[in-house]
Amino acid sequence: MSTLAHTMMTAARSADSGLTGPGDLDRYPYAEAPVADRVGAPAWDGADPELGRVGRRAAGSRGRGLHGQLVQQLGQMIVSGDLGADRPLVPEEIGQRFEVSRTVVRESLRVLEAKGLVSARPNVGTRVRPVSDWNLLDPDIIEWRAFGPQRDDQRRELSELRWTIEPLAARLAAGHGREEVQQRLSDMVEIMSHAMAQGDALTFSRADTEFHTLLIQIAGNRMVEHLSGIVSAALQVSGGPVTGCDRPNEASLALHARIVDALGTGDGTAAESAMRQLLTVHPEVERVVPAPREH
Numbered sequence: 001m002s003t004l005a006h007t008m009m010t011a012a013r014s015a016d017s018g019l020t021g022p023g024d025l026d027r028y029p030y031a032e033a034p035v036a037d038r039v040g041a042p043a044w045d046g047a048d049p050e051l052g053r054v055g056r057r058a059a060g061s062r063g064r065g066l067h068g069q070l071v072q073q074l075g076q077m078i079v080s081g082d083l084g085a086d087r088p089l090v091p092e093e094i095g096q097r098f099e100v101s102r103t104v105v106r107e108s109l110r111v112l113e114a115k116g117l118v119s120a121r122p123n124v125g126t127r128v129r130p131v132s133d134w135n136l137l138d139p140d141i142i143e144w145r146a147f148g149p150q151r152d153d154q155r156r157e158l159s160e161l162r163w164t165i166e167p168l169a170a171r172l173a174a175g176h177g178r179e180e181v182q183q184r185l186s187d188m189v190e191i192m193s194h195a196m197a198q199g200d201a202l203t204f205s206r207a208d209t210e211f212h213t214l215l216i217q218i219a220g221n222r223m224v225e226h227l228s229g230i231v232s233a234a235l236q237v238s239g240g241p242v243t244g245c246d247r248p249n250e251a252s253l254a255l256h257a258r259i260v261d262a263l264g265t266g267d268g269t270a271a272e273s274a275m276r277q278l279l280t281v282h283p284e285v286e287r288v289v290p291a292p293r294e295h
Contacts, residue, residue: 070100070108072140078117078128079144088125089118115141139233146237158234163279165227166212169219170259170275174268176220182264185211189256196248204248209235211256252278 074094077083091105098105109126112118116135120126134141136157145154188211195204209232216228255278262271 066100067104067107067111070094070098070104071111073098074108074112075115075117075140076144076148078112079141079150080148083128085128085130088127090125117141137227137230139229142230142233143237159279162231162234163276165224165231166216166279167272167275169216169221169224170262171268171272172219172221172224173215174263174266174271176218178218181214181218182260184214185260185263188214189253189260192248192256193253196253201248205235208256215259 094105115138116133188207191207192204213228213232255274258274
């Protein structure tokens, strides 16, 4: 096993026990603050009851601070439909419910506005925008949809998008390969092989994600390269399509290796063909959708 493979597998195993998955938040004590009783007050039942003060924040929340956690929580609630456009999102109510400052609320709403989820207008307030206005290519929104009521649509749309993007990227990359990139892709195949032999699904998934992300980044097309984050997000959410990439076996490994070989010889047609085979959804599992993860 190469040094890179050994290092990556060791790091993945050491992080496994404390890994925070997509949609998860830090868990720490929370004392619910009273909210003024008023007609039409938003239903916060879908909110994480344990989102609390920054001073009690637990470690290891995927790098999210209190601001990031609030963005995550509100984003999930909007995408799931728990927060709708029937009434404004009042910063004071949000601050009281989650015990955060007005600054944290204000910055969080700005992030959500940049993602197209909400809009703020004078005399109207901050309201949830229709789905047609959302930035559906945003990795966070991809993740939130994958664990919400729209997971079926997200699963299908991600599958169709990947099937369009990645074969093209493989064909283009065949003309832009560099020796160090070629070696890196080969290393990822080796890591996946050793991970599969040891039943290490986490390392296999991480190596697979890097393989596909790197392939898009070397396609030599900046617009295609810009979509690498989408593919990475698609590979990291458990609600994604069940393709050859999601089924660690010898056939999947062989197709990854075939792509690397095709890139090495500059055979774009072969690279594209192997990628299409790899991304084919298996009929026997096409309708399987995992249960949404608890948030």
